[in-house]
Amino acid sequence: MKKVTYFPGCSAHGTSEEFDLTVKMVMKTLDVEMEEIPDWNCCGATSAHTMNESLAYALPLRNLVLAEKLSNDTMTIPCASCYQRLKVTKVHMDENPELAKKINTTIVEEGNYKGRVAVKSMLQYCYEDIGLDAIKAKVISPISGMKLACYYGCLLTRPKSITQFDSPEYPMSMDNIVEALGAKAMLFDFKTECCGASFSISDTDIVLQLSGKILEMAKESGAQAIVVACPLCQSNLDMRQGDIEKKYKVKYNLPVFYLTQLMAMAFGFPKEKMMFSKHIVPVDGALAHIGEVIEEPKKPAKAKKAVKAESEVE
Amino acid sequence: MITLSYKGKNTFLEAVNKKSGSDVLECYQCGKCVSTCPVSNFMDFPPREIMQMIKLELKEETQMANSTWFCLTCSACSGRCPREINIPAVMEAVRHLAIEENFHPDSxxxxxxxxxxxxxxxxxxxxxxxxxxxxxxxxxxxxxxxxxxxxxxxxxxxxxxxxxxxxxxxxxxxxxxxxxxxxxxxxxxx
Structure with missing residues (x-):
């Protein structure tokens, strides 16, 4: 059994309870024991680094120091924004010990930062540490028939120098996981476009435009639903979808799932345990496609021959 | 196009460079950041113009623009910047300097x-x-x-x-x- 430190983040107790719940279900199935950081605090999110540089480092640093008190050498975080703040802090502290010393003066009682614990997003942990084969092995009721657009948002894979994970332009890790669950991942160009994040409250029009474009592209890809691994992406695409439809006079009806909700379903947990009742856009329409056979477009036979001919020449 | 700058001590450019850890002078104004930025159409000046304004020491204009407040730090621009400038860090440096020096955009x-x-x-x-x-x-x-x-x-x-x-x-x-x-x-x- 693997052990990993868990940082749930504020939204796990708020808007994204269902994410937290299904992460726990999925990890248990995959034989991973999660140990929550005792008395963790908010990472500061966008607000801290917008307004106050020292605070933007100090808030995540306290969590990193608390995590070092547990024996595990990796920490996993479901929220993309928390992940980004903790990882940025870790990378900058490791690169610049002098800065680490300075910021450490804000949390003297908690102890000194050593840089021992690796920070990974939940997606990265599933993909790198658990692996596709182990995930596949646990699938007992595949979600085949579903056509999904995997939306990563900006913070899971960018900036590359910080995340060191997957592609910043066209990542495939989540696509590969949903395919392992039996679903079809659609070609989707807006995988890493920004949803507008915290402007949801402070300048809603920006979110309506940005998230609107993402919904538009997801619909165009032929997907029946969107999959995310970030609470803010979920609430912007789900809770604001009605406003977007009204503003641009369109109809999307695209439910927005957390990756772990779909994983838990494929692992055989009953639908009732996923807290789908919290979703604003109803999920039943998309789930009804489970079990359908997706017809693959036939590849043109001529093109194949041409490729063969070329290789023969070599 | 003017690309000269008042490089020297105690300039706005130096302050931004120091705080951001990037060299704004590297920018050759290709505009890739503008076409990438999801919020450039909401900004008074898109990232490319902000870069040029910093080079030209247009401190007050830069600080009073809404641009740095709209930056989502999504890092799409810096990922595609051919000069590898950390543009979100530059935006953040300008914003932090503005907060320190009490610039309050009216918008x-x-x-x-x-x-x-x-x-x-x-x-x-x-x-x-x-x-x-x-x-x-x-x-x-x-x-x-x-x-x-x-x-x-x-x-x-x-x-x-x-x-x-x-x-x-x-x-x-x-x-x-x-x-x-x-x-x-x-x-x-x-």
Missing amino acids: KQVKNIRKFHEIFLDMIKRYGRNYELRMMAEFNIRTRNLFKDMHLAPKALLKGKIPLGVKSVKSAKAIKKMYEMAEKLEQQNK
């Missing part, structure tokens, strides 16, 4: 964004964690827009999307102390 949008962040940080100071419902309520009160998003309230509250309470941290004292110490560090940085 209502910037005021709202600033208020939102202040309320958010206030929530963490009080509870150690974000109290989502209270944060939204305070934002509506402080921006005098009581009914903003009220149409979402029945759905969001009844479905339990937004819980009514918050589980605050036990070591509230540690958080308060951290805020005080961080404020001291900010004063030293000035």
Whole structure:
């Protein structure tokens, strides 16, 4: 059994309870024991680094120091924004010990930062540490028939120098996981476009435009639903979808799932345990496609021959 | 096109470079950041122009623009910048310098964004964690827009999307102390 430190983040107790719940279900199935950081605090999110540089480092640093008190050498975080703040802090502290010393003066009682614990997003942990084969092995009721657009948002894979994970332009890790669950991942160009994040409250029009474009592209890809691994992406695409439809006079009806909700379903947990009742856009329409056979477009036979001919020449 | 700058000590360019860890002079104005930026159409000056304004020492114009407040730090621009400039860090440096030197853009949008962040940080100071419902309520009160998003309230509250309470941290004292110490560090940085 693997052990990993868990940082749930504020939204796990708020808007994204269902994410937290299904992460726990999925990890248990995959034989991973999660140990929550005792008395963790908010990472500061966008607000801290917008307004106050020292605070933007100090808030995540306290969590990193608390995590070092547990024996595990990796920490996993479901929220993309928390992940980004903790990882940025870790990378900058490791690169610049002098800065680490300075910021450490804000949390003297908690102890000194050593840089021992690796920070990974939940997606990265599933993909790198658990692996596709182990995930596949646990699938007992595949979600085949579903056509999904995997939306990563900006913070899971960018900036590359910080995340060191997957592609910043066209990542495939989540696509590969949903395919392992039996679903079809659609070609989707807006995988890493920004949803507008915290402007949801402070300048809603920006979110309506940005998230609107993402919904538009997801619909165009032929997907029946969107999959995310970030609470803010979920609430912007789900809770604001009605406003977007009204503003641009369109109809999307695209439910927005957390990756772990779909994983838990494929692992055989009953639908009732996923807290789908919290979703604003109803999920039943998309789930009804489970079990359908997706017809693959036939590849043109001529093109194949041409490729063969070329290789023969070599 | 003017690309010369007043390179020397105590210039705006130097201050931004030092704070961001990037060299703005590297920018050759290709505009890739503008076409990549998801919010450039909301900005007074898109990132490319901000870069040029920093080079030209147009300090006040840069600080008073709404651009840096709209930057989402999504890092799409820096990922594609052929000069590998950390543009979000430059935007952040300009914003932090503006906060330190008390530049307050007049736009209502910037005021709202600033208020939102202040309320958010206030929530963490009080509870150690974000109290989502209270944060939204305070934002509506402080921006005098009581009914903003009220149409979402029945759905969001009844479905339990937004819980009514918050589980605050036990070591509230540690958080308060951290805020005080961080404020001291900010004063030293000035």
